[in-house]
Amino acid sequence: MQRNKYLVAATVALALTSMPLAVWAQPKVTIAIKAEKEVNVTAKGKQVKKRVAAKGVQPGEEIIYTLSYVNSGTEAAKDVVISDPIPTGTAYIPGSASDADDLTFSIDKGKSFKKPTLLTYELKGSGGKMEKKVAAPEEYTDIRWTIPQIPAGGKGSVNFKVKVK
Template identity: 35%
Template sequence: MKILTKRLTIATLSTAALLIPFFGVIPGVPNWGEMTSAITALSSANAQNIQKQPMVKLQLGAEKQVLSKDIQGKTKTTWQALQGQVTVQPGDVLRYTLTGANQSDRPVKNLTFNQPIPRGMVYILKSANANTNAKITYSIDGGRSFVENPRVKVTLPNGKVEEKPAPAEVYTHIRWNFPNAIAAKSAVNGIYQLRVR
């Protein structure tokens, strides 16, 4: 039996602007280009004057789920931080933490994280959360639209068409919108889990 493995490179990048993307390369699947995160920091300042926009430092961290048995035989879950070149196998679960740190001396308003789900990975339903109040929405159409509970139309054996919750395999993006201003020198996190196909 041949075991398929995939190699990843976990990178940490930061930058500041009105629109802040991640760039990097992960050999194999998932492709880091598909993991591009767009973070939009909109402030009350005029968008044309980007130099006066607050600085937001971005960091993407990843951990691999490790399952083990304790003395009583119960399954114990721990998370192993991933850095540099790592090997993952189909079925492995990875937990990502996207951190946006406001490094300026004033609040950042209307901060939004958009995170694509790369090919070769499947979103684990209900795993997305945040360390503060955030509205979390999802896309199943490549990031064109976002809703809290994506639905798909399914044709039943009798020919009737009805809407059902979208399966995890069709999720393409996750979005966190932080409605409250992010205070100076503070940070927010968007957390989610993916399974390697």
């Protein structure tokens, strides 16, 4: 009887600890940014490029932004969208964004995102007619990656470069 009492208590305890698992299972994505720049250093008599933290930059220099994500939750995160406005005072460097995931850009401050070839706007041409122009990379205002799913415990990073005006 005494043993049964302990068994009941253990069963209840197990039930109590297992119940929250079902309720709290959810994704938990953390995000971080690293700003770096490349500098030339001499190693073993050779000039090599090395990435260092970009605390200060000069106009014309490039900043490499690395956006790192981790799903530390207990279930997969779905329809993950990483959005990053191109920082004011910089211009996106064409082709620099990692293209592993669905990559789109905006030229209207994030209202709409499209692939680069579909980013167009109209401008009055020399003949007075409105002409459609494909946006230049330095005109991009936002960049966005869409990742269908990040499994629990999954992590990754995307990156892009800008040039300081």
